[in-house]
Amino acid sequence: MSGFIARRLLQGVVLLCLVATIVFFLGRLTGNPVDMILLEDASAEDRAALIATLGLDGPLYEQFFIFIGNALQGDLGTSIRMRQPAADAFFSRLPNTLAVIPWALLLAMSVGIPLGVLAALNRGTFIDRMVGTVAVLGVATPSFWLGVLLIFVFSVELGWLPSGRMGGPSHYVLPVITLSAFLVAGFTRLVRSSMLEVMDSEYVKLARIKGLSEFVVVWKHCLRNALIPVLSLWGVFIGNLITGAIVTETVFAWPGVGRLTYEAVIFRDFPLLQATIILKAVLILSINLMVDILYAYVDPRIRLT
């Protein structure tokens, strides 16, 4: 097991180095924060002075090595716009993003898993097709559109829920539904196919021959085993939720890391952009590592491959 974890950690470090390099150079290809700050009539000297103030002077490779050197010491730079450590800005917003993720996952699983089982049990029937349609709709519906629609119906027309912003429990309802819509579809399709595979297996036939009730066969024996592949997708889904929160956070004015990243891109705040992408990558890699370890624990065959 320790060898398995060491391999995964090493892969993670390599991946992080790649992410850091790509985000550093790609960010700089898209423009310069100086152009967003300086007045139009600024002279070449004014521009040079501001570039120096922001630490953007010097050759690119030199800036890169300074950035990597500082990053290795835990310093991801200072946000150009906010003039605060970029990592601090990220961690001050991260709890807001993480606050909705468990609820979105919970909702997605409580709806997606039963729907997947239902579809598998009624393979080829009208119910199966209906569930399939729901799954396709969940994947195909753009979250910004769904979010705006939900606000219009439940906030503006019915007046039941707030339109947005972080607050009490009622503020979570619409963002959680919006975030989970995509995941419901994912869980449904995965559980369906996994269930169909399991239901054809020998031990399920044996359980039925033994005279166990259909309820026990389906919900205890089939579903437990069908959920193993679902576990492996948790890491991917949580990653999707963290990186894909930009749209939901924008629509619902939710002050999370998604919007922070978007603002960093728009204003060419390189240190903040680098910090948010790298820290998100660390977060996703850690979650995936945990899921891998859990998966290897649940299914020992994984450790051997």
Add this chain to the structure above:
Amino acid sequence: MKTRLPLKNWLLASSLVVLGFMPAMAQNQTGTLIFAVESLGGQTLDPILEGRPGNATYQAVMYDSLAGFDFAKGGVGPGVAERWVLSDDGLNWTFHIRPGQKFHNNDPLTAHDVKFSLERQMAPNSLAAAAAVMRRTIKSMDVIDDLTLRVNTVSPQIGLPAGLSRAVAPEGAIMPKDYLEKVGEEEFRRKPVGSGPWRFVRSVPGDRIEFEAVSYPHWRGTPHFKNLHLLLVPEESTRVAMVRTGEAAIASIGPEAMLSASRSGLEVLAVPGTMQAMYQFYGTYRPEFKNSPVNNARVRQALSLAIDRQQIIDHIMNGRASMPFPLATFGYTEYLTHERWEKWAKEAFRYDPVMAKKILAEEGYPNGFELNFANTALPGTQFMVDIGTAIADMWTKVGVRVKLRHYEWGSFAPLLRGDQAPLVGGGSMYRTAGRPDVPWRYNSALNPEGVGERLLGDATTCEETCKEFLQVHRALSAERDVAKRTALTDRMVELIAGTWLAVPIIEGMGYYAINTRRVGQFDAIPGRHELGDVFERIPRAEQKPWKK
């Protein structure tokens, strides 16, 4: 028999009257004014770290500016300084500070604070947009007494007071010297202190900034509400929804949301003269474009005649925009013969596709020509992209084959620097913010020695018009006589209008959706999109209902 009260008795009596009113005034401030806005910029309350829009939206709330606004017609008016005088040799400005001002920590606001603030704005670590310009033009500052400051400049700077007014730029924001020196920059950024009609309460990053009204009379107006919350709500439809549900009283919107907002019963406030949507051509003077159609002023005029501005006003701006004045001029522009230019614009900016085709034919392009055009929009002005697309379509109708390319603003801005390679020989959309001072904008667009757009020429090529522009602009920068200054401004506008290099399309407005059950009727400042200097004058709904 007449009895004369000694001066100190008058002062005592007046103080008692003021003290008697103060609790009543504080009692009269109730409720929370909630404003939803698409961006809070860097959400930093330190004026040296924020640009113009952020400053005008949320820093203006708590900081006063050295020069302020003319609230009635727009442009520059009294601020922290109630008046300012230029010396005979034009090399220094004397600012006379309004007496009796204080910061939120009760420190008096004096000329020492003003000097300190300006020096801080121009310091090397300042991110203020005009910091470098201030360093170049301001030689030194002398505090004459507590209420008088002299600013010495390296050359005559007629536009200096305007540059230190929020009507133009954020660099005039006044900060408390003693407090800042005592607590240091970091603490000041956590607990900022200003002298405006609202004091800082707290800032929740990415979410909101909260202010509380001062309870004493303020020269900008004493707030009617007790609290002011500025909410960051990036999505426009969410902002409109929040105003409809009453979660916010006012929200900034774009022209595309105006119809839905007014149909749903909201009041829509349009602030006149906040910007010009325009297009301009680059590098036409360069030798390689000598025979290019866009190097021909008549061809460029034909392109303007092919634009149906009224269609754009009606269909993209939903009727809430107006025909423009010439480049960067507005109804509130200083030192300009407005009637002349209004008349000129009406004729020059007419829609005349027949004439456009005729001119193109006369100039040797009966079948049109190919034109590279970059479409872009500054953050918050998404409608600019629609306008760019519309004019490209209108040009197509007179035979011009437009190769339209779309750029996000952050990617477009760097193209204006250096050799402007992707832009030269073609055009782009652009925007001019509503400002009362014309020379500033003309300098940034046309100065061949600058690093701006350099539309007339560059360091190596500066022909007749370019040379005359430089001459007029320099004369304007030093001219103190109002009549001569107006004549010079008119000449500069005339010179550039005749080139058809930078052509206004429409004069835009700033738009707000308002829940009339939450706030009473108010007017914004003409030409000033942001409401940072307006909140204190917004009444509560019961104080002044909206007239329908």
